Amino acid sequence: MEPIPSEETGLGPEAMEAPDGEILGKMIRDARKEKGLTLEEAARAAAIGRSTLSKIENNQTRPSFEIIRRLMQTLELETPQLFVQSGQSGVTGRRDFTRTGLGEHKETSTYDHELLCSELTSKRMVPYISTIKARDVTEFDNWVRHRGEEFMFVLSGELTLYTEHYRPLRMGPGDSVYYDSGMGHGCVSVSEEDAKVLWVSLEV
Amino acid sequence: MEPIPSEETGLGPEAMEAPDGEILGKMIRDARKEKGLTLEEAARAAAIGRSTLSKIENNQTRPSFEIIRRLMQTLELETPQLFVQSGQSGVTGRRDFTRTGLGEHKETSTYDHELLCSELTSKRMVPYISTIKARDVTEFDNWVRHRGEEFMFVLSGELTLYTEHYRPLRMGPGDSVYYDSGMGHGCVSVSEEDAKVLWVSLEV
DNA sequence: GGAAAAAGTTTCCTATAGGAGACGAAACGT
């Protein structure tokens, strides 16, 4: 077995990678069994060869996109599912959430966003860690708004969450919120240091 | 559960699309242009040949699944796209993730789940904190499985994430994973103390 | 247990996917 980069801050994106030789076949076989189909039946339904399907399930070939597409329809495999599992899966290693490294980085005057598991493109939720810079605020007006829902979890620091429809909410480590992100919202760090927040966003 | 029409993928109105001959190439070319990449750049980024990409874009070949997958990652193409072509808000505060009070509590031999923001009933994502009890495990077989996607973030402790299709992954505080939860998965704490994990689950 | 049938694997062959590099065609500057 290959060495596992467990020590490093970044288990690489391929930490969990399995040359999808490993995964793809098992998934398809599982899906077929699930439906109680034989090789013959499944292959015919997908209009491919019996032997071809066998090889695919045993990872003895690297099937074409077209073949996979037909199998997906036949076995009623969800697309995201297939890609989530067969792609370099979304493992982002990052020892200690005070530090980050991997992932896309977007910085604004107030926030500092770090996408998690960004190498996984087809996911429906978007997780990221934000550093909220300490600053003074008397009146909040800088609303953020985007269609969907959002979950927020405070990792460190003290902050105030302003929302359009509720009164400001003081939050600390371990506190969490769930809200409709179409509602204007925004955070302000009230501690000396910056605050760290984990966000998981779901677009609608 | 609804029966899925045999012809369609069940993705929605714009879901299904024709024998890809026509459309696949165009989509990829559009996506590449969108990102302002040349054939050379895109091909290199996706680790495929320049000529191969050209042929794909011109529909002169029927690419393998693997090739398409790499291109999707590189061009950040959404899967469904490829295959087809606020009401209520709520806020919950909760101090310190070492203990919680509100929320439903579910305990099993291995896990100890604490739902977050549970008084908000209509949310689509389900966030919860789990305590994973330390224990010895030689062979993992206790798979958890549920349709959807899941994001996991380690708050404290050291644990090993077992998944059906990948090799075990050692994780520590700050590490995160995103995966299809239809794939069997499960955690084992490998530290002395129990491990704490934040999960956000999305049912499909 | 043994024969027959069914399910799955492997072999063999042909068509073609995919990469290297040649070639062509715009788009520079001088």
Place this chain on the structure above:
DNA sequence: ACGTTTCGTCTCCTATAGGAAACTTTTTCC
């Protein structure tokens, strides 16, 4: 205009995907 560079296509070749059928394994039924 002419070279030079840069982007895209085309040609050629090798490795291999995919199907038909032979072969092997498992299941079923007597």
